[in-house]
Amino acid sequence: xxxxxxxxxxxxxxxxxxxxxxxxxxxxxxxxxxxxxxxxxxxxxxxxxxxxxxxxxxxxxxxxxxxxxxxxxxxxxxxxxxxxxxxxxxxxxxxxxxxxxxxxxxxxxxxxxxxxxxxxxxxxxxxxxxxxxxxxxxxxx
Numbered sequence: 001x002x003x004x005x006x007x008x009x010x011x012x013x014x015x016x017x018x019x020x021x022x023x024x025x026x027x028x029x030x031x032x033x034x035x036x037x038x039x040x041x042x043x044x045x046x047x048x049x050x051x052x053x054x055x056x057x058x059x060x061x062x063x064x065x066x067x068x069x070x071x072x073x074x075x076x077x078x079x080x081x082x083x084x085x086x087x088x089x090x091x092x093x094x095x096x097x098x099x100x101x102x103x104x105x106x107x108x109x110x111x112x113x114x115x116x117x118x119x120x121x122x123x124x125x126x127x128x129x130x131x132x133x134x135x136x137x138x139x140x141x
Contacts, residue, residue: 010062012046012055020046020055024063028134029075030101036123039067040133041076044085056085064089067119074119075133077112077141091117096127100140106132112141 012020022044029038041063046055067074078086087093094116098109108130118125125131133140 019050022059030132036072039071072122086117097130099132
C-alpha cells in the first residue's frame with residue numbers, strides 16, 4: 001500500500017457541538033499533459049441552524065490558505081446550493097470537459113461537467129483541454 005494522501009480539516013464548534021467543517025485532500029490532476037498537485041476540497045458543510053452566519057466562508061478561507069500555500073490549484077465539485085459560495089470567493093466554474101484516470105485509462109466524466117470549480121494558484125488552465133483527476137476508490141470527483 002502506497003503513502004496516504006495528505007489531508008487537512010477545518011472545524012468550527014459552538015461550545016462542544018461541531019457546527020461547520022471542510023477538508024482539503026491532496027489529489028493529482030492532469031492538464032495539458034502535466035501532473036498537477038491539487039488541493040481537493042471536500043465535505044464543506046454547516047449545520048442548519050448555523051447557516052448564513054459566515055461559517056462556510058470562514059472554513060473556506062482557511063482551506064484556501066492551505067491550497068495557496070502548497071498546491072498548484074484547488075479543485076472541488078459543488079452542489080447547486082454551494083455554487084454561489086465558491087463563486088463569491090473567486091473560484092471559477094470549470095468550463096471544459098472532465099475525466100478521471102481509471103485503471104483502464106482516462107474516462108470522461110460528463111456527469112461532473114458544470115459542477116467543478118477551480119482555483120488556480122501556480123498554473124494557467126485552458127478549458128479547451130480536459131481536466132483529469134487521478135484514480136481513487138469511491139467518488140472520483
